Every structure is written in C-alpha cells, then in structure tokens.
Amino acid sequence: MKRRELDSRKELILKVVTDDYIESAEPVGSRTIARKYNLGLSPATIRNEMADLEESGYLKQPHVSAGRIPSQQGYRYYVDSLMEQQTLAAEELQMIKSYIENWSKEIDTLLQQTVRLLAQITRYPSIMLGPKLRPAVFKHIQLVPLNDYNILVLVVTNTGVIENKIITVDLPVSQGELDRISNQLNRKLRGVTLDNLKSSVLDELKTEIEARNGFIQQAVNLLQKTLETKERARIYLDGVINILEHPEFKEIEKFKPLMGMMEEEEKLYRILTAPSDEQGLRISIGEEIQEEAAQECSVITATYEMGGRVVGTIGVLGPTRMDYGHVVAVVGFMAKYLSKLLSQPE
Amino acid sequence: MKRRELDSRKELILKVVTDDYIESAEPVGSRTIARKYNLGLSPATIRNEMADLEESGYLKQPHVSAGRIPSQQGYRYYVDSLMEQQTLAAEELQMIKSYIENWSKEIDTLLQQTVRLLAQITRYPSIMLGPKLRPAVFKHIQLVPLNDYNILVLVVTNTGVIENKIITVDLPVSQGELDRISNQLNRKLRGVTLDNLKSSVLDELKTEIEARNGFIQQAVNLLQKTLETKERARIYLDGVINILEHPEFKEIEKFKPLMGMMEEEEKLYRILTAPSDEQGLRISIGEEIQEEAAQECSVITATYEMGGRVVGTIGVLGPTRMDYGHVVAVVGFMAKYLSKLLSQPE
DNA sequence: TGTTAGCACTCCCAAACGACGAGTGCTAAT
DNA sequence: ATTAGCACTCGTCGTTTGGGAGTGCTAACA
Structure with missing residues (x-):
C-alpha cells in the first residue's frame, strides 16, 4: 500500500523470510528458503540478497552463523506492503x-x-x-439514598452502561426530595449526549433553576463532577x-x-x-x-x-x-x- | 492447637526444617540445621530424627542425596501446631x-x-x-426502558452493589407505567433482605397484585429471575x-x-x-x-x-x-x- | 554483469564427561 | 541414647567435544 522501496525480488525474499519465521520461530537461512520455496534461485543468490536486506535494515542476524530474522523495520514493510490479507476459516x-x-x-x-x-x-x-462515555446518550438518572449523608448517583446511557458514584452531602435529604430532583433532571436531560451534557446543557440548567432550589444546583454540580471523574x-x-x-x-x-x-x-x-x-x-x-x-x-x-x-x-x-x-x-x-x-x- | 502426635524434639526439628525451607527454597540437611540453629544436637542425631520424620510422612526427600523438605502432611502439622503467629510490621x-x-x-x-x-x-x-447478594438489604429498584422491547432492571442494595439485568418484554411499556411499577415495588420491598425477597415476599406480593395488573406480575417474575441468575x-x-x-x-x-x-x-x-x-x-x-x-x-x-x-x-x-x-x-x-x-x- | 558452486570459517547447541560437594545411612565407639 | 567416622549416592556445574547450520568470499560461468 505504501511506496515500494525494494525491488520485487528483495520483496519476495523479505516476505518469505518473514512468513517462515512467523511460522517456525527459527531464524531462516538461505538454504532453507531455496529448498522449501523453490523460487528458482540458488542459496548463494539468496544469501547476497539477504546481506543487502540486512545492510538496509530490514533483516538482522541473532548471531553470525544463524539465519536471518526480520527487524522491526522489516516487519513494518511486511505489514504495509507484503502481507496477505486472510479470511476467516x-x-x-x-x-x-x-x-x-x-x-x-x-x-x-x-x-x-x-x-x-x-x-x-x-x-x-x-x-x-x-x-x-462521552458519545453516549443520556437515558436515565436516579438518586438513591444509602444513608443520611451518602447518595448513590446512577446514570444509565443508551449503551446500557451504568455509571455509579457515591456523593456525600452536608444535610440529609429525604427520599421524596431526591425523587423530585431525579424526575426534573430526567425530563430535562433525556436524549442529550453526555458530551454536550457536560458542558452546555448543565450550565444552562444550572442558571435556569438557580433561584428555585439551592439543593438541585448542588446535585447538578455533583452530577457534573461525577461524569468528569468517571471518564475512563x-x-x-x-x-x-x-x-x-x-x-x-x-x-x-x-x-x-x-x-x-x-x-x-x-x-x-x-x-x-x-x-x-x-x-x-x-x-x-x-x-x-x-x-x-x-x-x-x-x-x-x-x-x-x-x-x-x-x-x-x-x-x-x-x-x-x-x-x-x-x-x-x-x-x-x-x-x-x-x-x-x-x-x-x- | 491440635493433638500433638510428635515428641517435642521431633516437633522442633520439623519446625526448623519448615521454617528454613520456607525462607530458602532449598532442601535442608542435617548439617545446616546443626550449624545454623544451634540446638545442642549433632548432625547425626538430627539425621536420625529426620529419618523418623520421613518414615512417618512429615518430611520427604527430592532425591536421595539432598536434604529434606516438608511433605503436605508436614506443612499441615506445621500450620496446625508449630507456626508462630506474626504481627504486622x-x-x-x-x-x-x-x-x-x-x-x-x-x-x-x-x-x-x-x-x-x-x-x-x-x-x-x-x-x-x-x-x-443474598444477605444484602434491598434499597431501590429502577426500571429503565432502553427501547420498546428491552427494559433495564437496576437493583441497588445497602452494600452499594448494583445489579443490572436487561429483560425483554412482548409489549412496549411506557415510561410512566414503568415508574409506577418501580414505585410500587420500592414501597413494598425497601428494607427486605434479598434472601427473603427471593422466596416469601415476592410470592406474597405476586398474589396480592395478581388481580390488579397482569404486567406488574410479569415484572415481579422477571425480578425474581434476575436475582436468581445473578447469584454469583x-x-x-x-x-x-x-x-x-x-x-x-x-x-x-x-x-x-x-x-x-x-x-x-x-x-x-x-x-x-x-x-x-x-x-x-x-x-x-x-x-x-x-x-x-x-x-x-x-x-x-x-x-x-x-x-x-x-x-x-x-x-x-x-x-x-x-x-x-x-x-x-x-x-x-x-x-x-x-x-x-x-x-x-x- | 548477474548468478552460482565451492570452501573455509564462525558459532550455537547438545551430549558426554568429570570433579565437587552436600547429604545420607550405617556402624562402632562413647 | 548420642555421636564421630566413613563409604556411598547423586545432582550440579563447568569443560570439552563434535556436529551442523549458516555465512561471506572468491572464482568460474552464462
């Protein structure tokens, strides 16, 4: 797919070496290649080509009297231009x-x-x-009181992923109050992507309800924080x-x-x-x-x-x-x- | 803590062998013991004792000219009677x-x-x-519609664990309807342990609402099934x-x-x-x-x-x-x- | 000029070998 | 009952050795 830097015979040899090494996990030598894949080339010729390929960095030798294996650069070339796409068995x-x-x-x-x-x-x-989380669409939020000062915030998205976070509040909040808040948030936010929710919508919401209820605002703040920390x-x-x-x-x-x-x-x-x-x-x-x-x-x-x-x-x-x-x-x-x-x- | 089957000198030797092997990972011989932990015993005596311990199955030899290591039985004895309780550093x-x-x-x-x-x-x-799940106390249930035929069931317990399960229904149910069901279940079930919930309470609930609403019953059934499969x-x-x-x-x-x-x-x-x-x-x-x-x-x-x-x-x-x-x-x-x-x- | 055969050389690997030493069991003395 | 002494076993580790795979180089060939 990329520019071809090697002539076709070198490519052939690089490919054969890589294929063989991937299969056998053993360094592959000129003799093996000549015998196994009859390319119409003698071991000596292949040796020369391999020496060239080594010099230009596509192959390397674990030690002097061993065969060649692909270098990282060799694999890269293989992957970009030589590899055969397979289909599933x-x-x-x-x-x-x-x-x-x-x-x-x-x-x-x-x-x-x-x-x-x-x-x-x-x-x-x-x-x-x-x-x-970010591209997901807001589906539902639920605030569940675990005890007086800890509230479990559940956010469900259309992907079916459930995010949860426990938040601590200064003053006890009743179940009914939490339900009211949940409902309000749900009505407002359904269908919004969490992406947008994080920035614009929440801010908007905040100003809108500012006067009405200090606590809701706190909840919104917390929701915002929740989503930020639960990024990963x-x-x-x-x-x-x-x-x-x-x-x-x-x-x-x-x-x-x-x-x-x-x-x-x-x-x-x-x-x-x-x-x-x-x-x-x-x-x-x-x-x-x-x-x-x-x-x-x-x-x-x-x-x-x-x-x-x-x-x-x-x-x-x-x-x-x-x-x-x-x-x-x-x-x-x-x-x-x-x-x-x-x-x-x- | 258990009955003592070995006389105290054998115990001592078994303990020393085990301690040393745990630390060194090398089979331990009579000479080493005599030198390292001066017990006032000669290697020969220790050898005899070790031979006895091997015969009765507490020690074994990897091969004939190696030291001894504890057998499984030896470890068991060590753990039951010999081991010293440590405190945290x-x-x-x-x-x-x-x-x-x-x-x-x-x-x-x-x-x-x-x-x-x-x-x-x-x-x-x-x-x-x-x-x-079983000993946990039911805290909250929420039914969230993901689309027309799939409903996400969320169960929150006092442990803060959230169980979730998607259930499929034959007929679309509206958000409002789901909320009503959620509320009803919540009112009924709050404070019940999941243990009891599974058997008695759900059954009771089922018969009670049987006449009123066929769909709720289905929901209860599903809840029951959810909790069963989410056992682990x-x-x-x-x-x-x-x-x-x-x-x-x-x-x-x-x-x-x-x-x-x-x-x-x-x-x-x-x-x-x-x-x-x-x-x-x-x-x-x-x-x-x-x-x-x-x-x-x-x-x-x-x-x-x-x-x-x-x-x-x-x-x-x-x-x-x-x-x-x-x-x-x-x-x-x-x-x-x-x-x-x-x-x-x- | 590109290809190939031949050959000397390198170097890894596996097997064989041989001390070495740690440890034992047994016997006899204390 | 304990211990010193001793012959014996056997695993470990370092050395040696031979074989084989593979190379690079040179010279001959098409």
Missing part, C-alpha cells in the same frame, strides 16, 4: 456463530465474552476498552496464558515485565488509545508501542462503533513474530461484528 | 494507613484496591470474592506477577496451568468458597485444594463481614512453601479491616 466463523446464541444483552457480559472469544480464536492475549471506561483482558505458548517467552524473565504491564490498567489503556492515522485498524510493532515492557511485542487494534460513532477499541497483543495476516482479519471482523451487535437493538 | 501498617486516605466509597473500586493492597503486602497473588458475585484478582518471583515457577511449564486456572473465574470461585470448619480463617494445602492446577500451592482465605453477617471472602494463593505465619496475619487483618470499613457507614 470456516471453523472460526463457526465459533463465532455458536457464541452468538449465548451472547448476553448485558453489555458488561457481552464485552467480557467478546475478548474471551477473540483470545480463543487468535490464541493471543486480547484486550478491550469498553464503550466511551473499563478495561477487559483475557487469554494471557496464550502468550506462554510462544518460545520467545519460555524464559520467565522475558514474560515477567509483560505480566506486570498487563496488570496495570493504566498501561493497557495507553496502548489501546495510542493515536493513529489509520481508519479503525492499527498495527503497532515493537518500539512503536510506547511501553518499555512491550518492546518485543506487537499490538493489533481496531475500533468499534455504536450507531456510527467510534466508542471503543478491541485488540490483540503478541510477540513481534505474530501472525499478522490472520490476526488482522480476525480483529477486523470482530470489531465489525461487535459494532453491528451494539448498534442493532437501538 | 510497622511499614505494612503504614501501607494500609496510607491507602485508607484514598479508599473509595465506590464499593467496586474499594474492593479492587483492597486485593491490590493485599497482593502488594503479601507478595503473592490475591483473590477476592465480592459481597454476596464478582471475582477480583491481582498480583499474579508476584508468584513468578518464586523458584518453583521459574519454569514456564509449572506456571502455565496456574495461569490457566487464574483466568477461570469459575475455578477461583470454587477455591474461595470451599467449605470450611474453621471460623473465618482457612488454610488449604496442596491437594486439599480441589484443583488440579494448584496441587503444589496453598491458599489462605478469610471471610469478611458486613453488619455482622459474612458476605465475602478474601485470600492469597502461593506455593506450598508459603510464608504461612506472615500471610495468615495479613489476611486476617485485612479481612477484619475490610469488615470494619464496610460496616461503618451504615
């Missing part, structure tokens, strides 16, 4: 189909099941960022165990930093929300991931939508030697599928 | 104290922070079973990475089954809810855990309460060679502390 579609029947209407369960499925199909750890959506993670199947992590010391990273929601969040110029699908290789622990990993993510608006991200984490072709297809499909599922009931 | 108390200030009133966040803290202090993976509380897990510090898991193949287990909420649930004759604190060693993958692990759990009733469990998972004395103290303390925190605002 029949049995994978089957797995998805059979999941559908059990797919829950509970948004939380649905998302959980979705990452699990993605991990099962790709055989890599899978991550997901739940629907963002939940992170889902599953299939961590899959990464242990790959030889690059057979030594525990290689795996440990990664495990540490996956236990920090903060870091997963950053990985999933890294800016991208692509539309939807994004591939980050090695150091392109801004994360110390993931220098030898790649991440493939896709955004999913709800009613035409991007609301979240789903992705897969694996070694740089990852089956890009396959994972891209699966992640893309799942994101589309999820979008459909989320948009359909509304 | 000043800096551990400090960690807890400094957490308090940030402790959230959101029940979910609070629980999450608690397992994290437990994992940090013990340096083992920590698990937690969130508050059970959420599982929290953190600090998995800690287990990798221990040499018994330095080979990935040893760790893999454990990782698999920890990704199955089902299995964690079973571990946390294993029946116990103890009051509160429970220690399960090796095969006592009914879980294939955890044969070489131990679990220490404690229950926590809310207003005097046991509502959940918190625990720690580690190798059988675990620092029992320390972990018991910490888990016990945290459970008590959590109970206090959960019971105080109400």
Whole structure:
C-alpha cells in the first residue's frame, strides 16, 4: 500500500523470510528458503540478497552463523506492503456463530465474552476498552439514598452502561426530595449526549433553576463532577496464558515485565488509545508501542462503533513474530461484528 | 492447637526444617540445621530424627542425596501446631494507613484496591470474592426502558452493589407505567433482605397484585429471575506477577496451568468458597485444594463481614512453601479491616 | 554483469564427561 | 541414647567435544 522501496525480488525474499519465521520461530537461512520455496534461485543468490536486506535494515542476524530474522523495520514493510490479507476459516466463523446464541444483552457480559472469544480464536492475549462515555446518550438518572449523608448517583446511557458514584452531602435529604430532583433532571436531560451534557446543557440548567432550589444546583454540580471523574471506561483482558505458548517467552524473565504491564490498567489503556492515522485498524510493532515492557511485542487494534460513532477499541497483543495476516482479519471482523451487535437493538 | 502426635524434639526439628525451607527454597540437611540453629544436637542425631520424620510422612526427600523438605502432611502439622503467629510490621501498617486516605466509597473500586493492597503486602497473588447478594438489604429498584422491547432492571442494595439485568418484554411499556411499577415495588420491598425477597415476599406480593395488573406480575417474575441468575458475585484478582518471583515457577511449564486456572473465574470461585470448619480463617494445602492446577500451592482465605453477617471472602494463593505465619496475619487483618470499613457507614 | 558452486570459517547447541560437594545411612565407639 | 567416622549416592556445574547450520568470499560461468 505504501511506496515500494525494494525491488520485487528483495520483496519476495523479505516476505518469505518473514512468513517462515512467523511460522517456525527459527531464524531462516538461505538454504532453507531455496529448498522449501523453490523460487528458482540458488542459496548463494539468496544469501547476497539477504546481506543487502540486512545492510538496509530490514533483516538482522541473532548471531553470525544463524539465519536471518526480520527487524522491526522489516516487519513494518511486511505489514504495509507484503502481507496477505486472510479470511476467516470456516471453523472460526463457526465459533463465532455458536457464541452468538449465548451472547448476553448485558453489555458488561457481552464485552467480557467478546475478548474471551477473540483470545480463543487468535490464541493471543486480547484486550478491550469498553464503550466511551462521552458519545453516549443520556437515558436515565436516579438518586438513591444509602444513608443520611451518602447518595448513590446512577446514570444509565443508551449503551446500557451504568455509571455509579457515591456523593456525600452536608444535610440529609429525604427520599421524596431526591425523587423530585431525579424526575426534573430526567425530563430535562433525556436524549442529550453526555458530551454536550457536560458542558452546555448543565450550565444552562444550572442558571435556569438557580433561584428555585439551592439543593438541585448542588446535585447538578455533583452530577457534573461525577461524569468528569468517571471518564475512563473499563478495561477487559483475557487469554494471557496464550502468550506462554510462544518460545520467545519460555524464559520467565522475558514474560515477567509483560505480566506486570498487563496488570496495570493504566498501561493497557495507553496502548489501546495510542493515536493513529489509520481508519479503525492499527498495527503497532515493537518500539512503536510506547511501553518499555512491550518492546518485543506487537499490538493489533481496531475500533468499534455504536450507531456510527467510534466508542471503543478491541485488540490483540503478541510477540513481534505474530501472525499478522490472520490476526488482522480476525480483529477486523470482530470489531465489525461487535459494532453491528451494539448498534442493532437501538 | 491440635493433638500433638510428635515428641517435642521431633516437633522442633520439623519446625526448623519448615521454617528454613520456607525462607530458602532449598532442601535442608542435617548439617545446616546443626550449624545454623544451634540446638545442642549433632548432625547425626538430627539425621536420625529426620529419618523418623520421613518414615512417618512429615518430611520427604527430592532425591536421595539432598536434604529434606516438608511433605503436605508436614506443612499441615506445621500450620496446625508449630507456626508462630506474626504481627504486622510497622511499614505494612503504614501501607494500609496510607491507602485508607484514598479508599473509595465506590464499593467496586474499594474492593479492587483492597486485593491490590493485599497482593502488594503479601507478595503473592490475591483473590477476592465480592459481597454476596443474598444477605444484602434491598434499597431501590429502577426500571429503565432502553427501547420498546428491552427494559433495564437496576437493583441497588445497602452494600452499594448494583445489579443490572436487561429483560425483554412482548409489549412496549411506557415510561410512566414503568415508574409506577418501580414505585410500587420500592414501597413494598425497601428494607427486605434479598434472601427473603427471593422466596416469601415476592410470592406474597405476586398474589396480592395478581388481580390488579397482569404486567406488574410479569415484572415481579422477571425480578425474581434476575436475582436468581445473578447469584454469583464478582471475582477480583491481582498480583499474579508476584508468584513468578518464586523458584518453583521459574519454569514456564509449572506456571502455565496456574495461569490457566487464574483466568477461570469459575475455578477461583470454587477455591474461595470451599467449605470450611474453621471460623473465618482457612488454610488449604496442596491437594486439599480441589484443583488440579494448584496441587503444589496453598491458599489462605478469610471471610469478611458486613453488619455482622459474612458476605465475602478474601485470600492469597502461593506455593506450598508459603510464608504461612506472615500471610495468615495479613489476611486476617485485612479481612477484619475490610469488615470494619464496610460496616461503618451504615 | 548477474548468478552460482565451492570452501573455509564462525558459532550455537547438545551430549558426554568429570570433579565437587552436600547429604545420607550405617556402624562402632562413647 | 548420642555421636564421630566413613563409604556411598547423586545432582550440579563447568569443560570439552563434535556436529551442523549458516555465512561471506572468491572464482568460474552464462
């Protein structure tokens, strides 16, 4: 898709080396290539080409008498221009189909099941960022008194996501009073996106009711604060165990930093929300991931939508030697599928 | 605490062996013991005693010319009669104290922070079973229409836990109608424990309103079903990475089954809810855990309460060679502390 | 000029080997 | 009953060794 920097024979060799290494996890040598993929070239020729590719940074050697493996730059070229798009295997579609029947209407369960499925199909750890709050449409607010000074604020959106926050008040408020406030807010706010709600509408509302009731105003303030602090959506993670199947992590010391990273929601969040110029699908290789622990990993993510608006991200984490072709297809499909599922009931 | 089956010198040796092995992770030999803990016994005597202890099943040898390590039976004896109860170190108390200030009133966040803290202090993976639904007291129900045929049912309890379920109806119901139903249910049910609610009260309510409104009855039915299927509380897990510090898991193949287990909420649930004759604190060693993958692990759990009733469990998972004395103290303390925190605002 | 065969060389890996040392059980002396 | 002494076992660790895969270079060839 990008400008081609390599002549077609070099491309061919880079592709073959990458494909083979992805499959075998072993450095691949000229002899192997000549034998396995008969390209009509002798090992010596291939050696020369590989030496060139190494010099220009697409391949590297673990040690002098080993075969070549792709460098980060090599993977990048592979991903941009060489990789073959795959389609889903029949049995994978089957797995998805059979999941559908059990797919829950509970948004939380649905998302959980979705990452699990993605991990099962790709055989890599899978991550997901739940629907963002901001583009969601306000559906309902409810104030529930837990005791005299603590009030539970529940906000329901059209995505089915429930946000909750406990607020503390100085003076006890009666149930009836809270109901009145809830009703008033509901009437005013139904159908507004939380996005707008945060800025304009709430302000407007505030001035409007200013004179009438000091307490309502306090409630509005609190609602505003609630929505601000609850910015970050939940992170889902599953299939961590899959990464242990790959030889690059057979030594525990290689795996440990990664495990540490996956236990920090903060870091997963950053990985999933890294800016991208692509539309939807994004591939980050090695150091392109801004994360110390993931220098030898790649991440493939896709955004999913709800009613035409991007609301979240789903992705897969694996070694740089990852089956890009396959994972891209699966992640893309799942994101589309999820979008459909989320948009359909509304 | 239990009947003493061993004479005091054997006990002493078993204790020393276990303590040393817990600390060093190396099989411990007679010479080491004689030198390190001067018991006034020669290596030869100790050897004889150890041979006896092995014969009666408290110790075992990894191979013939290695030192001894405790068997499962040995650990059991150690835990029941030999182990010294420890108290929390000043800096551990400090960690807890400094957490308090940030402790959230959101029940979910609070629980999450608690397992994290437990994992940090013990340096083992920590698990937690969130508050059970059944003993909780009904606080509020709200029916929110998501669209014509789907209604979101929200149930709030005094624990601050929010249960939600989407139900599908055959006929569209208006917002007003739903509000009326919500109100009616709220009036009827406030203060009832979900436990009772499930059986008697709902039935009573059903017959009472039977004649009046066919739809309400349907709602009650659905509420009933909701509470039944939402039986299982959420599982929290953190600090998995800690287990990798221990040499018994330095080979990935040893760790893999454990990782698999920890990704199955089902299995964690079973571990946390294993029946116990103890009051509160429970220690399960090796095969006592009914879980294939955890044969070489131990679990220490404690229950926590809310207003005097046991509502959940918190625990720690580690190798059988675990620092029992320390972990018991910490888990016990945290459970008590959590109970206090959960019971105080109400 | 691009391709290929041949060859010397490098270096990883796995197996074999051999001390070393920690620890044991047994026996005999105290 | 305890202990010193001793022969024996066996895992660990460092060294050695051979084999093999792969390379770069050179020279011949189309």
